[in-house]
Amino acid sequence: MKVIVFGGDGFCGWPTALHLSSLGHDVTIVDNLSRRRIDDELGLKSLTPIASMPDRLRAWQELQGRPIEFVEMDMARDISGLDRLLGETQPDAVVHFAEQRAAPYSMRGPEEKRYTVDNNISATHHLLVALVERSPDTHLVHLGTMGVYGYSGGGFSIPEGYLDVAVRDEEGELQQREILFPTSPGSVYHMTKSLDQLMFQFYARNDRLKITDLHQGIVWGTQTDLTMRDERLINRFDYDGDYGTVLNRFLVESAIGYPLTVHGSGGQTRAFINIGDTVRCVALAIENPPERGERVNILNQVAETLRVIDLAELVSKRTGAEIAHVPNPRAEADENELVVSNEGFRSLGLDPILLDSSLLQDTIDLSRRYRDRIDREKIPARSAWNAERQREIDGDM
Numbered sequence: 531m532k533v534i535v536f537g538g539d540g541f542c543g544w545p546t547a548l549h550l551s552s553l554g555h556d557v558t559i560v561d562n563l564s565r566r567r568i569d570d571e572l573g574l575k576s577l578t579p580i581a582s583m584p585d586r587l588r589a590w591q592e593l594q595g596r597p598i599e600f601v602e603m604d605m606a607r608d609i610s611g612l613d614r615l616l617g618e619t620q621p622d623a624v625v626h627f628a629e630q631r632a633a634p635y636s637m638r639g640p641e642e643k644r645y646t647v648d649n650n651i652s653a654t655h656h657l658l659v660a661l662v663e664r665s666p667d668t669h670l671v672h673l674g675t676m677g678v679y680g681y682s683g684g685g686f687s688i689p690e691g692y693l694d695v696a697v698r699d700e701e702g703e704l705q706q707r708e709i710l711f712p713t714s715p716g717s718v719y720h721m722t723k724s725l726d727q728l729m730f731q732f733y734a735r736n737d738r739l740k741i742t743d744l745h746q747g748i749v750w751g752t753q754t755d756l757t758m759r760d761e762r763l764i765n766r767f768d769y770d771g772d773y774g775t776v777l778n779r780f781l782v783e784s785a786i787g788y789p790l791t792v793h794g795s796g797g798q799t800r801a802f803i804n805i806g807d808t809v810r811c812v813a814l815a816i817e818n819p820p821e822r823g824e825r826v827n828i829l830n831q832v833a834e835t836l837r838v839i840d841l842a843e844l845v846s847k848r849t850g851a852e853i854a855h856v857p858n859p860r861a862e863a864d865e866n867e868l869v870v871s872n873e874g875f876r877s878l879g880l881d882p883i884l885l886d887s888s889l890l891q892d893t894i895d896l897s898r899r900y901r902d903r904i905d906r907e908k909i910p911a912r913s914a915w916n917a918e919r920q921r922e923i924d925g926d927m
């Protein structure tokens with residue numbers, strides 16, 4: 531198949547592009563390299579030394595004997611470039627990773643809030659319109675997040691996208707309806723992902739676009755068997771307070787004898803998935819497109835759910851690291867329940883990697899290997915959700 535991977539220079543996009551190329555698909559990466567620029571803006575660098583895009587692609591060509599094409603393009607701005615690319619390529623599938631994806635970064639201040647909304651909403655909408663106009667048979671696979679739902683509570687699991695409801699009509703009779711499972715976004719970033727869902731629903735119905743929306747859990751791990759094949763293929767590993775996802779941050783903390791920073795009580799439950807499963811799930815989604823005219827296919831891309839404190843204890847047991855409870859920058863309940871159905875991917879044959887697998891040790895070893903690159907100052911979360919949380923973080927309360 532011909533596949534375009536939007537956001538293919540990023541943490542999930544790069545290993546996905548390699549995986550799809552290794553499966554024999556013709557892959558083109560589109561990226562505006564904004565994530566690398568945000569690193570510069572925040573004075574950050576990936577724990578792992580990521581190569582430039584030309585070096586990454588050269589290494590892949592040398593090892594695999596197969597090219598991956600690269601187009602540097604801002605899909606939130608370059609409308610004519612996007613139209614032209616889709617018109618000329620006529621891809622079988624496009625995978626859309628290209629959004630500003632850190633909730634804390636989206637809450638840093640007014641500029642970051644506006645940037646996240648402008649970038650994410652424009653990128654998604656421009657892509658949808660370009661597909662309608664230039665390549666309506668292409669299957670769009672988008673990376674959404676479990677975070678749009680908030681938490682389940684109430685002892686039921688979050689279904690895959692849809693909820694059956696019964697509404698009383700004027701005669702008092704119950705009418706059945708299927709609606710999108712209601713979102714409850716907890717950050718500006720999550721709000722953009724909630725809005726993405728409505729755009730998908732509209733264009734699937736109005737223009738019969740083929741759309742799969744993957745509601746992914748927090749990704750842990752860094753390397754896949756392909757990114758491990760050459761130092762120039764190494765994947766990015768964010769550990770800082772804005773972009774570092776919780777488990778990867780704990781592993782880096784343990785590597786340098788820094789206490790595992792649990793926000794609040796750690797009673798918040800989150801959904802997780804290993805990076806190796808992310809790439810396999812995207813490939814499975816590409817191979818199983820909906821028909822034109824079908825509703826958006828929504829799958830929960832999740833292996834398991836765990837409370838943050840249980841995760842910290844798991845890492846502490848393996849590494850001997852201490853646990854420190856620090857103020858939570860997020861405006862959220864201190865404890866919550868999250869149960870998620872992942873029937874869709876299981877029925878497609880996914881047997882997910884769990885946190886107690888040996889891969890956790892690989893990530894611990896990787897963190898130790900690059901410990902000299904860690905900047906301790908960048909570890910604490912500094913982006914507060916509101917003024918009250920900011921005062922708590924700054925120690926004024």
Ligand code: NAD
Pocket residue numbers: 536537538539540541542543560561562563564565566603604605606607626627628629630631649653673674675676746747748749750775
């Ligand atoms: P990332 O920031 O590492 O990668 C995103 C890539 O998109 C970057 O390379 C960036 O330069 C590019 N990009 C952003 N805006 C662009 C634009 N306007 N035009 C072209 N390129 C643009 O993020 P990631 O961790 O790989 O996440 C990818 C997707 O998966 C995101 O949409 C995110 O919401 C979703 N997701 C990630 C996680 C996770 O734990 N990492 C969890 C759930 C969902």
